[in-house]
Amino acid sequence: MSLVTIQTGVLNGFVRSVGTVVDHASADIWVANSDMVQLELTLPMPASNLGLAQQVPGVARAEPLVMAGGIWRSPDGEINAVRIFGFQPDGQLFNDFNQVAGDVSNLQQPYTVMVDESIVDSLGVEQVNDTATLGSLGLTVVGLTRSSQSITSSPYLFTSIENAKTFSTANLSASLTCRFEADQFLCTNVYQKSPDANPPSSQPTSLAATDPISYVLIRATPGEDLEALKQRLTDTLPGTMALTQAEMARRTRNFWVRRTGVGFILGLGATVGAIVGIVIVGQILYSSVSDHLKEFATLKAMGVSDGVVYGIIIRQALWMGLLGYLPSLALCLGLGAWTFQTQGIMILITPLTAAGVLGLTIFMCVGSAMFAIQKITRVDPAIVFKS
Secondary structure: OHHHHHHHHHHHHHHHHHOHHHHHOOOOEEEEEOOOOEOOEOOOEEOHHHHHHHOOOOEEEEEEEEEEEEEEEOOOOOEEEEEEEEEOOOOOOOOOOEEEEEOHHHHHOOOEEEEEHHHHHHHOOOOOOOEEEEOOEEEEEEEEEEOOOOOOOOOEEEEEHHHHHHHHHOOOEEEEEEEEEOOEEEEEEEEEOOOOOOOHHHOOOOOOOOOEEOEEEEEEOOOOOHHHHHHHHHHHOOOEEEEEHHHHHHHHHHHHHHHOOHHHHHHHHHHHHHHHHHHHHHHHHHHHHHHOHHHHHHHHHOOOOHHHHHHHHHHHHHHHHHHHHHHHHHHHHHHHHHHHHHHOOOOOOOHHHHHHHHHHHHHHHHHHHHHHHHHHHOOOHHHHHOO
């Protein structure tokens, strides 16, 4: 049962993890490019859409969300691909973080980011105020969050709109170094940080109407019909689509579960675990019945009905399942807590999951008991009187 529980928990944790950024937002509607596939797979749209959206009747508030990629270089010199999320630190629609250290307001300072505590090791930092490099720009980690990182994606960096714009447009200084060595002409492409880590020309600047953004987050006025508001938004902003927060989260999760095959693999693991459990329990019960065949034959010779004998076997199977389920569940809960704290991987065992696995356990044990019952059905009571 541990295998089934862990596989199901990993699938649940995976599904929740890939949509965690959407869950942290407080927007009623997400406006995206019409070609958007899922949260991290979309095309940009002009920031002028932000002002247009704000003028649509029924919109109480509109805020931009910018996504970009970058190359992180740790203080030790190791590089890592990262995903940048730029938002308004003083806004209301994308700042619902589970803060472990620091404060969201610190992101208003130039060249600052927040990261999830589960990925600090992979980024080569340890705590708030540690520094690193993104592209050719130096930065400071000013906050740590919890449960804000997807296990399928590159490390997330959360920062202000202005910082995200600067990070995404910063150019790496590259030099081509060539030399002769052992009668060979060797060239090495060297990417290094500029001598002036944050030159004046790269100072963060405000978002312009022509700048690209990824999403417009919308808060509707109280009592507004979201479906009607979605239609007005798409009519006003050509080339866009509007999704409620639940639709956005579902779209992202469906992409990872169905189009990447991850859900199939994890579901297959749980299915294989169930089959293995049925086989093992069946073998144990079959061996137990074989070892006590004379005792069962004695009961039948005494006139005990088949129903009573079958009930004994089924109760034995249920006790076996229950005594195996409880320690298995405790083990999985402990393992889930350990993996989340040390690896940032969520093994999500909800009450519904626990109840489902218990039901599956009972089904497996009763099903396995049927194999053992077949042997009792064919037993001849006369074997009691044989030497």
